[in-house]
Amino acid sequence: xxxxxxxxxxxxxxxxxxxxxxxxxxxxxxxxxxxxxxxxxxxxxxxxxxxxxxxxxxxxxxxxxxxxxxxxxxxxxxxxxxxxxxxxxxxxxxxxxxxxxxxxxxxxxxxxxxxxxxxxxxxxxxxxxxxxxxxxxxxxxxxxxxxxxxxxxxxxxxxxxxxxxxxxxxxxxxxxxxxxxxxxxxxxxxxxxxxxxxxxxxxxxxxxxxxxxxxxxxxxxxxxxxxxxxxxxxxxxxxxxxxxxxxxxxxxxxxxxxxxxxxxxxxxxxxxxxxxxxxxxxxxxxxxxxxxxxxxxxxxxxxxxxxxxxxxxxxxxxxxxxxxxxxxxxxxxxxxxxxxxxxxxxxxxxxxxxxxxxxxxxxxxxxxxxxxxxxxxxxxxxxxxxxxxxxxxxxxxxxxxxxxxxxxxxxxxxxxxxxxxxxxxxxxxxxxxxxxxxxxxxxxxxxxxxxxxxxxxxx
Amino acid sequence: xxxxxxxxxxxxxxxxxxxxxxxxxxxxxxxxxxxxxxxxxxxxxxxxxxxxxxxxxxxxxxxxxxxxxxxxxxxxxxxxxxxxxxxxxxxxxxxxxxxxxxxxxxxxxxxxxxxxxxxxxxxxxxxxxxxxxxxxxxxxxxxxxxxxxxxxxxxxxxxxxxxxxxxxxxxxxxxxxxxxxxxxxxxxxxxxxxxxxxxxxxxxxxx
Ligand code: SF4
Numbered sequence: 138x139x140x141x142x143x144x145x146x147x148x149x150x151x152x153x154x155x156x157x158x159x160x161x162x163x164x165x166x167x168x169x170x171x172x173x174x175x176x177x178x179x180x181x182x183x184x185x186x187x188x189x190x191x192x193x194x195x196x197x198x199x200x201x202x203x204x205x206x207x208x209x210x211x212x213x214x215x216x217x218x219x220x221x222x223x224x225x226x227x228x229x230x231x232x233x234x235x236x237x238x239x240x241x242x243x244x245x246x247x248x249x250x251x252x253x254x255x256x257x258x259x260x261x262x263x264x265x266x267x268x269x270x271x272x273x274x275x276x277x278x279x280x281x282x283x284x285x286x287x288x289x290x291x292x293x294x295x296x297x298x299x300x301x302x303x304x305x306x307x308x309x310x311x312x313x314x315x316x317x318x319x320x321x322x323x324x325x326x327x328x329x330x331x332x333x334x335x336x337x338x339x340x341x342x343x344x345x346x347x348x349x350x351x352x353x354x355x356x357x358x359x360x361x362x363x364x365x366x367x368x369x370x371x372x373x374x375x376x377x378x379x380x381x382x383x384x385x386x387x388x389x390x391x392x393x394x395x396x397x398x399x400x401x402x403x404x405x406x407x408x409x410x411x412x413x414x415x416x417x418x419x420x421x422x423x424x425x426x427x428x429x430x431x432x433x434x435x436x437x438x439x440x441x442x443x444x445x446x447x448x449x450x451x452x453x454x455x456x457x458x459x460x461x462x463x464x465x466x467x468x469x470x471x472x473x474x475x476x477x478x479x480x481x482x483x484x485x486x487x488x489x490x491x492x493x494x495x496x497x498x499x500x501x502x503x504x505x506x507x508x509x510x511x512x513x514x515x516x517x518x519x520x521x522x523x524x525x526x527x528x529x530x531x532x533x534x535x536x537x538x539x540x541x542x543x544x545x546x547x548x549x550x551x552x553x554x555x556x557x558x559x560x561x562x563x564x565x566x567x568x569x570x571x572x573x574x575x576x577x578x579x580x581x582x583x584x585x586x587x588x589x590x591x592x593x594x595x596x
Numbered sequence: 597x598x599x600x601x602x603x604x605x606x607x608x609x610x611x612x613x614x615x616x617x618x619x620x621x622x623x624x625x626x627x628x629x630x631x632x633x634x635x636x637x638x639x640x641x642x643x644x645x646x647x648x649x650x651x652x653x654x655x656x657x658x659x660x661x662x663x664x665x666x667x668x669x670x671x672x673x674x675x676x677x678x679x680x681x682x683x684x685x686x687x688x689x690x691x692x693x694x695x696x697x698x699x700x701x702x703x704x705x706x707x708x709x710x711x712x713x714x715x716x717x718x719x720x721x722x723x724x725x726x727x728x729x730x731x732x733x734x735x736x737x738x739x740x741x742x743x744x745x746x747x748x749x750x751x752x753x754x755x756x757x758x759x760x761x762x763x764x765x766x767x768x769x770x771x772x773x774x775x776x777x778x779x780x781x782x783x784x785x786x787x788x789x790x791x792x793x794x795x796x797x798x799x800x801x802x803x
Contacts, residue, residue, distance in 0.1 A: 152779070152782050152783055152786045153779060153782055155761065156760075157759055157760050157761055159759075159761060161776060161779065161782075161783075163783075163786055163787075163790065165797060172626075173679075173680065173681070175629050176629050176630070176631070179629050179630075180631070186773070189783075214624070215624070215627075216627040217627075219627075219628075219629055220629060223629045254800070254801070255801075257797070257800075260797065265679060265681075266678075266679055267677065267678050267679035267703065281679040281703060282679060282703065282706075283679055283680075283681035283684070283703055283706065283707040283710065284631075284681040285681060285707065285710035285711065285772065286706065286707075286710065286772075288773060289772050289773045289776065292773050292777070293773060293776045293777055293780075293783065294783060294787075295776060295779075295783055297761070297772065297776065299702075299759065331614060331673065331676065332614070332672055332673035332676070332699065335673065335699055335700075335701065335702070336702065365673055365676055365701055365702075367702050385801060386800055386801030387800055387801070388796040388797070388799070388800045389796070389799055389800065392795065392796035392799055392800070393796075395795070395796055396794075396796040396797075399794070431614055447613070540618075540623055540678075541622075541623060541624065542623040542624050542626075543623070543624030559618075559677065559678075561616050561618045561619070561677060562618075562619065562641065563618065563619075563622060563641050564618060567641075
């Protein structure tokens with residue numbers, strides 16, 4: 138029987154197979170950020186452990202760093218300075234690369250990993266951060282781990298992982314021009330449930346995925362963890378190879394032919410077996426927004442909010458009623474950013490809707506590019522001016538409003554449309570009501586001052 | 597890490613589905629570059645009524661009979677969301693030794709094992725029965741998690757399954773790193789063979 142993409146990558150990294158079906162797998166590259174990486178590193182120093190291969194470790198500062206223009210403070214998180222200081226101290230002491238705030242390569246870990254060529258097809262990557270699955274969009278086997286596993290990967294260049302069940306989601310049908318990867322993934326989580334992927338590796342496949350740009354595939358895989366999956370991935374193809382080529386930590390020019398030959402072999406065989414094989418017709422999907430406190434609490438933007446048992450707390454938090462429309466709900470805030478949707482392609486799509494329009498008074502709108510490189514590239518094309526003229530704050534690169542750590546936030550009760558990936562209670566601040574959506578929906582809702590349907594402007 | 601054979605303690609039947617790690621410990625409570633001292637921030641958003649850290653009597657852990665809880669009970673997809681290991685450290689710091697749930701998010705499950713907390717998966721109906729039984733008299737009706745025997749004792753004995761490796765690591769209190777470093781020769785041999793196979797990776801980004 139044939140092998141799946143996941144099985145091929147896993148087999149190529151298996152150092153040892155255990156009787157219980159788990160394996161010790163080789164980890165090619167590790168990424169760290171200050172929020173969790175600082176803890177793993179300082180713990181390793183305390184325990185006197187060394188790092189097996191320091192040159193395969195890449196660290197950055199993204200989570201709690203001040204993103205206000207010019208970064209007036211180190212961090213807005215009360216007591217957060219210790220994480221920044223520890224990250225600098227520990228990476229310095231252990232001889233690790235750090236893309237700090239003064240480095241043009243700085244940015245959100247999962248944005249800079251593809252951008253700098255750190256994430257590559259067919260490699261294994263981990264980071265103590267749940268959205269590491271984003272990198273599956275390039276065909277990397279990448280997953281989020283806890284601090285203890287992170288210390289393990291750093292000290293032993295390997296991790297022990299269980300056998301995983303496998304699910305393929307084939308996306309088929311005609312994809313309307315306004316339908317984004319974000320709409321598709323929120324729709325899938327809503328339709329099948331936030332726990333549906335538990336214990337699984339999800340391979341996204343089918344003609345719609347093949348036709349997607351690489352950055353869209355990153356968005357799709359980013360929310361694999363919101364599906365409870367171990368990780369998600371997409372087979373690398375010519376588009377992936379072109380995307381990777383020439384990036385700072387990608388193979389050298391003379392090595393490209395050999396690497397590419399290996400990468401192009403990374404597809405699931407025709408007779409490979411999946412525990413679940415699902416086909417979804419994307420032509421039936423509408424622009425999708427979340428309404429509650431789990432990504433599965435979502436609805437077509439023009440639909441009525443669902444009823445059902447067990448949703449009372451979510452409705453109470455959201456300040457909404459079942460059976461009513463989400464369309465037209467007045468908003469207080471809009472955020473474009475995060476590892477889901479803050480790459481140059483996202484900012485371009487949002488800017489196209491903002492050009493010549495203005496966010497109404499009373500709505501605070503913020504854009505935080507995913508990386509310093511994205512920010513500079515956007516500024517070079519004048520996108521920053523488009524955002525600013527539309528009334529958006531134009532921030533420095535970082536996680537910013539994606540999650541609340543005691544610093545920057547919207548007021549309690551604020552209704553915020555956000556291009557992020559989590560709408561948990563308090564995720565963006567105490568009482569803040571997050572509606573996750575595509576950057577297009579965020580931009581269009583922002584200028585209308587209410588949750589809006591992009592089909593009004595996009596065909 | 598302490599080894600674990602069996603533990604008996606007060607159960608906290610929250611029973612919530614999709615209990616995410618942001619709720620177990622909110623990000624702003626993770627103020628230290630350390631694994632201890634997090635108990636105070638455990639469940640902060642639902643445990644305290646306002647910013648002033650007034651215990652909210654509606655939250656079970658704030659009731660006297662549950663204050664010493666050491667066995668957490670949740671619904672499906674326990675520990676979903678952020679990979680923050682602080683969620684498990686905060687539980688351990690408070691004194692929790694086991695989590696009973698219908699299903700677990702993978703990262704949270706593995707973090708539990710790495711930190712000496714036993715993740716026990718049980719069918720929903722069983723969990724509901726145990727919860728009902730506990731709630732009648734939480735301080736008297738304590739729950740025993742017997743890891744060596746692989747069962748939970750409450751209203752009766754309920755057998756559970758746990759991966760053999762997780763079981764061994766918990767029982768022996770093994771550090772996963774030390775366990776793996778016993779295989780150092782295998783890792784070195786893999787590196788050598790891999791360097792020949794995938795030279796492009798080892799040369800990448802080296803100028
Ligand atoms: S942008 Fe948000 S989800 Fe992504 S790594 Fe940062 S905090 Fe996590």
